[in-house]
Amino acid sequence: DAKTTQPPSMDCAEGRAANLPCNHSTISGNEYVYWYRQIHSQGPQYIIHGLKNNETNEMASLIITEDRKSSTLILPHATLRDTAVYYCIVRVAFSMLRGGSQGNLIFGKGTKLSVKP
């Protein structure tokens, strides 16, 4: 089962910041927070990931609380093309030891973000 909780849907006005919350209260010390999104009928697309510190890339920013029990994905200036299902995933590190963790992604149902003009 997914170790994260997300709201099922959110709306955002075009050009405004979209803030997508995620709760992961049972996260372990060696688990990363990953965000992916899936535009209708396409494969999931990697957005960003982090362990403790806040992260930023060309797509988004990731804010992780100090206790690591929750995080927020921020799309600074949402466009219509950002309409998608956003998945927050807690992921164990891949282990190169045979029989170790595969680091596979455990998806929940995600948040359906609708960006409106």
Place this chain on the structure above:
Amino acid sequence: ETGVTQSPTHLIKTRGQQVTLRCSSQSGHNTVSWYQQALGQGPQFIFQYYREEENGRGNFPPRFSGLQFPNYSSELNVNALELDDSALYLCASSFSRGGARDEQFFGPGTRLTVL
């Protein structure tokens, strides 16, 4: 660098048949994972291949099997198809070197319909 590709795009089979889905990983990637996504659900992990050997499996029966080849391609085989096997099948490749900093890159998926 080319992305992850999958074939075919769509496929229709009947119950009891067998199907093979194909995936071409990104060049240099040593790990491929397969996921099943039913309508309205998030993707579910089927299994992973690391350096051409199965490296882990989710909660899927043995009639789901796979292969990974040295040329970065991979196959997912499903025997004795059931109606519930109708789904989008996603392949994801990555270069695994330990740790969790290896992003998985997904292909566009194969839509399988079982009648």
